[in-house]
Amino acid sequence: MPKGDASVSIQQPGPRVAIDLARAKADYERDGYCIIPDVLSPSEVAEVRQRVVEQAEAEKALGWAREDAGPTQLKKVLEDQAGALRESVPEIQGGVNQRMYFLLNKGKVLRDLVTRPVALELAEHVLGENFLLSSFGANIAKKGGVPEPLHRDNWWCPMRFRKGDAHIKVGDRKRYSVEPDSAPKDIIMPACACNVVWMLTDFTEENGGTRLVPGSHLLPDNPDSTVPHKVPTIAATGKAGSCIFFDGRLWHGTGQNLTDEPRIGLLAFYCGPQFRQLENFFLGLDPAVLDECSDKFRDLLGYTPWFFYGVADGLSSRKRLRAREPWIPEMRIKGP
Numbered sequence: 639m640p641k642g643d644a645s646v647s648i649q650q651p652g653p654r655v656a657i658d659l660a661r662a663k664a665d666y667e668r669d670g671y672c673i674i675p676d677v678l679s680p681s682e683v684a685e686v687r688q689r690v691v692e693q694a695e696a697e698k699a700l701g702w703a704r705e706d707a708g709p710t711q712l713k714k715v716l717e718d719q720a721g722a723l724r725e726s727v728p729e730i731q732g733g734v735n736q737r738m739y740f741l742l743n744k745g746k747v748l749r750d751l752v753t754r755p756v757a758l759e760l761a762e763h764v765l766g767e768n769f770l771l772s773s774f775g776a777n778i779a780k781k782g783g784v785p786e787p788l789h790r791d792n793w794w795c796p797m798r799f800r801k802g803d804a805h806i807k808v809g810d811r812k813r814y815s816v817e818p819d820s821a822p823k824d825i826i827m828p829a830c831a832c833n834v835v836w837m838l839t840d841f842t843e844e845n846g847g848t849r850l851v852p853g854s855h856l857l858p859d860n861p862d863s864t865v866p867h868k869v870p871t872i873a874a875t876g877k878a879g880s881c882i883f884f885d886g887r888l889w890h891g892t893g894q895n896l897t898d899e900p901r902i903g904l905l906a907f908y909c910g911p912q913f914r915q916l917e918n919f920f921l922g923l924d925p926a927v928l929d930e931c932s933d934k935f936r937d938l939l940g941y942t943p944w945f946f947y948g949v950a951d952g953l954s955s956r957k958r959l960r961a962r963e964p965w966i967p968e969m970r971i972k973g974p
């Protein structure tokens with residue numbers, strides 16, 4: 639991953655202003671997020687947005703669209719809050735906001751965003767030298783959608799607890815929760831994940847700019863996911879072409895779009911090398927896309943073991959990938 643220094647600014651390809659990474663990092667440390675303006679030029683925004691919009695239209699026309707945040711879904715979520723919240727909220731009928739997954743398969747212009755220097759530099763700042771892409775998707779928030787329950791993107795991270803105290807077992811963790819889920823006061827977990835949200839339209843208070851709770855990355859607790867939210871939030875706002883970078887511990891959720899125009903955001907989610915990725919690239923990535931990926935890009939997808947985790951038998955993953963022999967078969971040396 640690229641090395642960087644907070645005092646150095648990255649000049650992105652194309653005609654644009656230098657990105658003030660020192661400021662971005664300082665904002666991030668204090669608030670758990672930062673907003674970086676002008677990362678994409680207007681022509682890049684137009685090109686990426688066109689690809690996203692045409693893909694979204696095609697997926698919808700084919701009946702493949704995955705839509706969430708409908709009012710009936712929210713009712714179901716609230717009803718289920720008596721017990722565990724449903725994990726399958728996006729599948730319930732009545733969705734409004736269109737989600738798209740596996741954007742890596744859906745155009746080079748999209749793929750190129752996840753390795754933009756500013757994204758990798760900030761991910762490395764938060765996660766360290768080794769990290770993975772966890773997922774890359776889109777969230778098109780539309781009129782009629784409701785606010786998403788507040789959550790942490792690293793909700794799966796086990797909480798620390800004092801000896802003898804009750805705790806949620808690692809396999810019992812849930813994405814949304816209304817149960818108390820707190821570490822002892824003043825005990826916080828490290829950042830295990832981070833998100834880069836690429837704004838392809840302006841993000842505003844009115845059109846569902848992502849709701850954030852500044853500073854919540856340093857709280858010992860996970861949020862109460864009740865909607866309406868129980869704590870004050872702010873909208874992340876910016877012009878199309880800006881990025882929101884935020885810590886996986888930051889309490890946040892999609893805002894409610896009250897305007898007639900869709901709000902389009904792409905979510906590039908990165909995680910530490912020891913965590914399960916949200917998208918299963920080994921199963922779901924188009925082999926043609928994999929063929930065209932650089933070794934660096936494959937590292938980011940998890941094709942290279944990390945201290946033996948992710949190993950696939952005796953050969954190095956890269957060699958095997960090229961050979962298209964992802965296993966050593968059953969075999970024996972014949973006797974004389």
Ligand SMILES: O=C(O)CCC(=O)C(=O)O
Nearest residue numbers: 777848890891892893903
């Ligand atoms: O689209 C957004 O504003 C945020 C989406 C989000 O928080 C999520 O997908 O978990």
